[in-house]
Amino acid sequence: MTLSQKQAEFTQDIALLLQEMAKRGMKPVLGEVERTSAQAAIYAQQGVGIVDSLHCKKLAADIHLFNADGILLGDVKDYEPFGEFWEKLRPQNRWGGKFKRVDSDHFERQDI
Numbered sequence: 001m002t003l004s005q006k007q008a009e010f011t012q013d014i015a016l017l018l019q020e021m022a023k024r025g026m027k028p029v030l031g032e033v034e035r036t037s038a039q040a041a042i043y044a045q046q047g048v049g050i051v052d053s054l055h056c057k058k059l060a061a062d063i064h065l066f067n068a069d070g071i072l073l074g075d076v077k078d079y080e081p082f083g084e085f086w087e088k089l090r091p092q093n094r095w096g097g098k099f100k101r102v103d104s105d106h107f108e109r110q111d112i
Contacts, residue, residue: 003111007058010109013089014061017107020085021065026073031062031105060108079104 021028035043035055043049054060065073065082073079076097083095086107096106 003057006109006111009090010059013086013093013109014063014107016089017082017086018063021063021082024081025068027066027068027070029064029066031064033061034058054108054111057111059111060106062105063107064105074104076102076104083107 018028032055035049035053037051037056040049040051040053040056043053044051065078067073079095079097083097083104086093086095090109092110092112094108094110096103096108099106
């Protein structure tokens with residue numbers, strides 16, 4: 001499968017995830033999707049990211065989750081049902097809430 005085909009599948013899955021969030025009364029907002037290699041290097045140096053981020057391949061998205069009242073949610077428990085939904089869509093999908101360094105708003109598709 002080509003990178004562009006993986007990106008297309010990832011984008012379709014993100015759309016399904018956003019719809020699921022909205023169905024459950026949330027107001028999701030896209031954060032970072034595309035990241036340059038230079039920015040990834042800066043984030044890695046700062047300890048807030050990694051050099052080989054899947055954002056650089058457009059295979060990762062950060063989604064900020066707001067509740068019905070417009071309050072930004074940040075706890076991993078707020079994202080957990082959506083992380084489970086995400087991972088059930090496709091075996092290559094991974095949710096950052098299960099990472100060693102938890103990143104609850106991060107959703108990615110492994111490049112395999």
